[in-house]
Amino acid sequence: MSRRRSWWGWGWEDAAVTGDELERLAGMLAAFLGDAGTPRAAPDPARLGLPVPRVRPPDALAAIADASDEGRAAHSHGQSFTDVVAALEGDLDAPCDLVLRPRDEAEVAATLDWCSSARVAAIPFGGGTSVVGGVTPRVGDGYAGSVSLDLGGLDRVLEVDTRSRAARVQAGVLGPALERAVRPHGLTLRHQPQSYEFASVGGWLATRSAGHHSTFATHVDDRVEGMRALTPQGPLETRRLPASGAGPSPDRLLLGSEGTLAVITEAWLRLVPRPLHTARASVRFGDFTAGAAAARELGQSYLLPAICRLVDATEAFVNRVGDGSTSLLLLGFESADHPVDADLARALEICAQHGGIADPPEHRGGDGAAGGWRSAFIRLPYVRDAVARLGHIVETFETAITWDRFEGLWGAVMERTGAAVAGICGAGVVTCRLTHVYPDGCAPYFTVIARSRPGAQRAQWAEVKAAASEAILEGGGTITHHHAVGRDHRPWYDRQRPALAAEALAAAKRALDPAWILNPGVLLDAPGQSSPV
Numbered sequence: 001m002s003r004r005r006s007w008w009g010w011g012w013e014d015a016a017v018t019g020d021e022l023e024r025l026a027g028m029l030a031a032f033l034g035d036a037g038t039p040r041a042a043p044d045p046a047r048l049g050l051p052v053p054r055v056r057p058p059d060a061l062a063a064i065a066d067a068s069d070e071g072r073a074a075h076s077h078g079q080s081f082t083d084v085v086a087a088l089e090g091d092l093d094a095p096c097d098l099v100l101r102p103r104d105e106a107e108v109a110a111t112l113d114w115c116s117s118a119r120v121a122a123i124p125f126g127g128g129t130s131v132v133g134g135v136t137p138r139v140g141d142g143y144a145g146s147v148s149l150d151l152g153g154l155d156r157v158l159e160v161d162t163r164s165r166a167a168r169v170q171a172g173v174l175g176p177a178l179e180r181a182v183r184p185h186g187l188t189l190r191h192q193p194q195s196y197e198f199a200s201v202g203g204w205l206a207t208r209s210a211g212h213h214s215t216f217a218t219h220v221d222d223r224v225e226g227m228r229a230l231t232p233q234g235p236l237e238t239r240r241l242p243a244s245g246a247g248p249s250p251d252r253l254l255l256g257s258e259g260t261l262a263v264i265t266e267a268w269l270r271l272v273p274r275p276l277h278t279a280r281a282s283v284r285f286g287d288f289t290a291g292a293a294a295a296r297e298l299g300q301s302y303l304l305p306a307i308c309r310l311v312d313a314t315e316a317f318v319n320r321v322g323d324g325s326t327s328l329l330l331l332g333f334e335s336a337d338h339p340v341d342a343d344l345a346r347a348l349e350i351c352a353q354h355g356g357i358a359d360p361p362e363h364r365g366g367d368g369a370a371g372g373w374r375s376a377f378i379r380l381p382y383v384r385d386a387v388a389r390l391g392h393i394v395e396t397f398e399t400a401i402t403w404d405r406f407e408g409l410w411g412a413v414m415e416r417t418g419a420a421v422a423g424i425c426g427a428g429v430v431t432c433r434l435t436h437v438y439p440d441g442c443a444p445y446f447t448v449i450a451r452s453r454p455g456a457q458r459a460q461w462a463e464v465k466a467a468a469s470e471a472i473l474e475g476g477g478t479i480t481h482h483h484a485v486g487r488d489h490r491p492w493y494d495r496q497r498p499a500l501a502a503e504a505l506a507a508a509k510r511a512l513d514p515a516w517i518l519n520p521g522v523l524l525d526a527p528g529q530s531s532p533v
């Protein structure tokens with residue numbers, strides 16, 4: 001029997017947290033928040049009472065159009081905590097009118113032509129794992145309707161060039177399918193965001209996604225040789241090159257464009273050989289800032305650990321890889337060319353100089369901290385949905401900051417978010433881990449688990465998130481290191497982005513999408529409209 005995707009939350013329906021696992025989770029919430037919560041079931045999408053679609057597809061697109069409530073409901077939100085709760089509450093305030101599933105570029109082009117002439121907003125949809133409202137059809141009143149343009153039909157790996165180590169991949173290919181296609185060549189993209197199983201290549205490129213590797217080529221940007229996209233004004237294809245100094249990079253215009261300038265249809269992506277040598281360890285620090293100092297020195301050592309993830313004591317405890325008294329640094333090295341034990345040994349020396357104590361070598365395998373962390377990491381999105389169903393809050397947010405301002409930003413975000421949680425929710429925890437480590441800075445990633453109740457979850461989280469975002473911006477950080485801007489980060493992105501950069505982006509938008517139909521409200525407002533976030 002084929003597995004069914006959840007229409008309202010993460011992943012597969014049959015992998016949801018139920019039974020003993022749900023009871024254990026409720027028990028943990030009771031201990032942490034003083035309230036176990038009461039599980040709710042998701043509504044039947046056919047009973048949501050969605051408004052009748054405002055637009056009908058032209059005959060040429062009828063074969064790829066889906067006006068069913070199930071299809072529209074599943075395409076009218078992403079996967080943020082807010083999205084999940086809205087779907088659980090059956091409150092899709094701005095459902096798309098149609099889902100269009102093009103099978104080739106010609107059908108993508110026909111969709112853009114129709115949308116431009118009929119003033120219908122078109123929202124590119126890859127895997128729908130956006131956590132920033134990037135695929136939510138909240139487009140305002142200036143449109144006759146909205147369509148979700150699902151790229152899942154462009155699902156082929158078209159070529160593998162083993163000599164240059166690159167692959168030509170269609171935008172709708174999901175992470176596991178890409179890896180299955182290149183693995184027989186001994187190659188990998190080496191790009192594994194936590195959402196890897198359900199996120200698409202087009203979505204990665206459009207959001208400048210970051211994988212779980214902590215150093216070196218962290219963002220997918222660095223893996224792009226060339227791209228092909230369709231704009232309402234025609235195709236935009238860049239030359240496939242290992243590097244180029246020819247003016248501003250057209251690839252960089254499309255990377256991070258979040259579906260507002262073009263529909264990315266394919267890309268040449270750089271591959272690397274699969275690692276043959278690995279070495280890993282876990283190190284405990286009494287103090288998070290001591291661990292951060294070690295992470296900084298590791299980042300600046302150019303040892304380039306594949307994994308260099310510092311998890312604070314509370315987060316280690318919540319994920320059952322610590323007792324709550326020490327921060328945990330997960331370290332991993334890998335190479336297809338040479339043993340990496342010497343690199344690990346040098347990294348452990350650096351950690352020791354900062355007071356880090358390495359777990360015994362026998363704890364380095366799958367049953368140790370690294371294995372425990374990995375299992376928790378993969379299961380987390382399902383657990384997050386279960387917390388939402390129990391009526392509480394769990395959500396993450398992230399940033400990046402240079403080392404000279406790291407401690408100030410980290411301290412302020414922890415304090416102000418913690419105060420917001422205490423004041424607004426009454427009980428909860430804020431945790432932090434460093435997900436990516438650069439020579440000049442790092443990416444702190446925060447998790448909030450807080451008490452709430454059905455009906456209050458979204459409003460309470462919005463207040464906490466606003467407090468956290470203000471602290472990030474005031475501390476000099478970016479509103480996002482890799483989750484993208486979408487609709488949800490607009491208020492802070494608009495303040496972070498230089499005014500002239502906004503004008504230049506709007507000029508590019510006018511050149512490529514003169515009818516302004518591509519994902520309005522994301523990155524930019526349509527002329528005469530303020531953001532309907």
Ligand SMILES: Cc1cc2nc3c(=O)[nH]c(=O)nc-3n(C[C@H](O)[C@H](O)[C@H](O)COP(=O)(O)OP(=O)(O)OC[C@H]3O[C@@H](n4cnc5c(N)ncnc54)[C@H](O)[C@@H]3O)c2cc1C
Binds near residue numbers: 134192193210212482
């Ligand atoms: C549990 C969970 C874990 C996550 N972990 C990570 C992580 O580790 N790293 C990370 O970077 N992100 C992470 N994310 C966020 C999300 O997975 C990424 O933003 C991802 O790149 C989105 O890919 P997608 O195919 O799902 O895109 P979608 O959600 O479908 O779309 C995202 C944006 O890209 C646009 N878009 C999609 N496809 C195209 C296309 N072909 N052409 C033009 N525009 C397009 C959409 O319009 C939208 O604005 C996570 C999300 C969840 C829910």
